Amino acid sequence: MLTGTLAGAATIALALSGCVPNRASADAEALAVSLTDTACTVSEKTAPSGAITFQVTNKGTDVNEFEILASDKLRIAGEKENIGPGTTVNYVVQLTEGDYFTACRKGMTGSPAHLAAFTVTKGKSTTTDASESKQVATAVTNYKGYLKDQTSQLLDATTSFAAAYEAGDDTAARNQYASARAFYERIEPTAEQFGDIDPAIDLREADVESGQTWTGWHRIEKDLWAPAGFTPSNPAERATLGKQLVADTQRLSDLVAAKNFTLTIDQISNGAIGLMEEVSRSKITGEEETFSHTDLWDFQANVEGANVAYGIVRDIAEAKGQSGKQVVSKLDTEFAAIQKLLAQYKKGDGFVSYTELSTTQVKQLSDEVNALSEPLSQLTSIIVK
Structure with a gap:
């Protein structure tokens, strides 16, 4: 039963990774990023501080990820994972003035490829409401x-x-x-x-x-x-x-x-987005827990983590006009729906083995991940605008 289930799940996940994040509408201010199997090229080497939008296109043959590394080339200031071949995504990240490096990882494993210097200059001062x-x-x-x-x-x-x-x-x-x-x-x-x-x-x-x-x-x-x-x-x-x-x-x-541990608001919202991408990349396919098949526990934890991060920035998003209210309404609905669906597979204090799910049941979970990920992918661009 496992072979058929996971084969169906893999097909579903491939479709999901190709359509959920693909929200790259025309954006004159976005920096174009081209990923191949061996390199990643950013259209500009500098950008002003603040919310920066990267429009990332994977022209390679394998799933890829785009990273922004700090000046030490170790700390990750921002990353967008699970970018499928032929997929274009918009990734919004809040960066302060300083020196960075852009990079990519074919297959999302190994050392980063094609490190390139990227400088964030001092941006225009903005007036932010005190509240x-x-x-x-x-x-x-x-x-x-x-x-x-x-x-x-x-x-x-x-x-x-x-x-x-x-x-x-x-x-x-x-x-x-x-x-x-x-x-x-x-x-x-x-x-x-x-x-x-x-x-x-x-x-x-x-x-x-x-x-x-x-x-x-x-x-x-x-x-x-x-x-x-x-x-x-x-x-x-x-x-x-x-x-x-x-x-x-x-x-x-x-x-x-540590006292010097810091976070920015976009890291919270992008973290929520990243958690649901984790679900679509490895939980739906059953690849995460290859031996124990406890994928539904991970699935639930990813959803819980995403929901907490969303809940923390929810009021900020809702205050961002009509677009914010619409996204919040959708997210409230979809988080409730995915929790209800997951509850069907509860067993005692945990869940049934992932091998017990049919291809149809996996498809239902995948569809709900899709429904949640679509409005969630808009969250960062709303709260940092």
């Missing part, structure tokens, strides 16, 4: 608090899970696996801002490069749900993997809790 400034400041403070809470709980849950795994208590570790990962899945776009932390914690086997050491949740998942012909790790190897997962999670928690 809106207060709303933005409150939203950022609230979201930072949410991130700290989630990473703290993630660390506790990961420590408990790793202890069971290292002790060889596979039953306990399996029971904790999906619920512990949910904390991470709710805030994954933030983890991706810190360069190597996301690959260390959440890399899938299909994305491991030659010579790369595979660590994290999915390496341990393979031990706990070992496929035929695979020899699970011995106690010493388990100890190494478990301790590394806890250490990497501690790093993430420390970075989020």
Whole structure:
């Protein structure tokens, strides 16, 4: 049943990635970005600070992502993932004055390709309503608090899970696996801002490069749900993997809790967008949890994380005139609808195995992701205008 289900899901996801983000209407102020399999070219090398729109077209043969890196070439100031071949998307990011680099990643794995310098100059001063400034400041403070809470709980849950795994208590570790990962899945776009932390914690086997050491949740998942012909790790190897997962999670928690950790309002809204793109890219296809098939737990966590981020900026969007009110109305409706649909697959404190879903049921989930992602893709451009 799994083969047929996932084959149908893959077809659905390909259609989804090609149509959901494709909202690139004519925009005279957008910077054109052309992605190929080996390079990414931006039409301008400079732009004034503030909200910058990149109109990104993937002319390559594989899914790609567009990144804006800080001057150290490590920290990610902004990224747009899951851009399918032949797809054009508008990506809005708020950038302050300074030096950056643009880059792309064919297949969304490996080192960034074709780094190019990009300079953000001082933009024109704008008059911002005092009440809106207060709303933005409150939203950022609230979201930072949410991130700290989630990473703290993630660390506790990961420590408990790793202890069971290292002790060889596979039953306990399996029971904790999906619920512990949910904390991470709710805030994954933030983890991706810190360069190597996301690959260390959440890399899938299909994305491991030659010579790369595979660590994290999915390496341990393979031990706990070992496929035929695979020899699970011995106690010493388990100890190494478990301790590394806890250490990497501690790093993430420390970075989020640091006094100099900052966020911008567009990172909150783009994070919500990114979480739903995660659903369309790997949850719908069943690729995320290859061995455990706990994809619906991840699906739910991604939706929850996106809903929290949206809820934090909702009032700001609603105050942006008729267009803001319309998007808010659609998002309120679609978030409720996708939660209702997911509730059909609840089982106890969790969900049924993804292998139990028929192709028709996967299609229903995919359609609802599509319906939610369409208005969500407009959120950043509304709140930063």
